[in-house]
Amino acid sequence: METIPRHDIDADFARKQVDTLQLLIESAMEDVVADGDEDALSAVRSRAIMRFQYLTVLDPTAGREETWRAAVFASQVANSVFTRTSKRDETVEHQLGEQTVTLPVVGPNWHATPVDWMTAAWLAVITRSEERIQELCSTGKYTLRGSGAKVEDYLHPWIETLQRFLSGEPVSPALLESVLDLSDPENAIYASREYMLLVAYPPVNILYRILRGTAAQFTEALTQATTAHRDYWSQAELADDPAGFVALPVLAMAIRGRDNGFPIEVESDYLPENLVNATWSNR
Template sequence: MVSVVPGHLVPQPDAEAFADRLSERVARRVDELEESADMIDFAFSTALLALQAHCVADPEADRLETWKATVTAMQLGSALFAVTGAGEGAVECFINDRLRTIPAIGPQSYADAGNWLNAFWLALICREQKRMTQLCEIPLERLRSPEGAYDEFVYHWIDVQQTYWLRRPELVDKLMTTFETSHPDAARIAPRDAVQCLMYPPLNLFYQVVRKREEEFGPALVEALNLHKTYWTADEDRATKREGALALGPLAMACLAHDGKFPIDVESPFIPKYLLTHGWLGEFPT
């Protein structure tokens, strides 16, 4: 039996046109990166917003434009860490249909844990294994924000995903530590509702995948999507934001489960069908 989790954002008549305009803005910012990468964080954040806007207009992601927005966001996320990981020279990055030579800019405060999670999840959704490996090889210390913007469990969570993907030892111990430190009462920086509704659910879904608990994954995914919806409808301001259109973390974990042959009997615009099943595989270079 298929479980359905409805979305909360209703596409307006101009939704597709708005999403396409955002993608055009992203394309211009990508072109500018070859002169200077100083604004690459804005290019990445705009690409994420464009992806969310496309998902509002196209809840199943069956438009080619939605897949291209996903790929472009993924490419920019990887590029952000590539150019901030090199202190001199230039870095070659394939973004928006062609190879680009982008000046290296060295360490930047925005090459942090939050952007790492978004970049890694996008690479997972696009099934870009090489990019996933490159991101997982980034040392945790490089992701620490000098302003202390993230709770410690966020770094434990990144460590768990890096350990899993690179097949490093002590995965179970690291996973248990992450669970212990992810309780809302243990958080000192993130708001309680963000921890409970947005940060914890992907970790729980990952646990179901690692333990190969196929029967438990579906209910956990339904819970994750309902919590996502709860967070993004908590007040009128949040309920109108396009940032809530896509549940990026749960979608990434659902892609991991799907590729592991788990039955995914859940339908929701928060996890667009053709992103989950990689329906646009091979449509154009990534």
């Protein structure tokens, strides 16, 4: 078993952020419930994701119900941004925590970018919601391209690959290999070479090993991806960013590997064990 420690994070600050973010979420949710305000929903989404990430500092194994509920809420909100883009009705109902909220359908918009889709997909896999996974798999190219976001070339075929994989459809070798090629750091347009190498490419490599590799190759890819995540997010200017506290894409790929019969031979607070092992979703 390979153990990869998480970089040092200030637990006292994390505790304060958890409480502050909860208050901010409750405030923004008032506007979401009142009229489905787009900006308020986007604010709830970003704060909910951060709150979950900060909670893992206080609960590294994600063994507390509060952490699990925070992950589920973050996933629900992340999905809601996309369900309101692709429906033909004027409104859509979405479960957000304990509330069922009616949201106006707004079509493609700058809150629903390919990067946002990726985050929503990781959270849906991590919380093992087949309903939310399939909602995201039905998100069309028009919706994602219609956001107007400028993204790296690999992202659109990567999303298509994930939609096929998560839907149980075959993924052609040519499609996956195109993602591997396009995620090469030399092809970066907007992101840094370091980001492409340490953050963007590793999850693609894990999926490649799930589909084409052996258990040993999967373990090697998972180890490399978790180590790369630490190397990137432990840099001085990034160490306090909650995006680095949990390796969302690596965690999601580890879960899918486990579900496909691969043993998990990596231990790390970047990959909370109760999320990897489906402890909460089995209750």
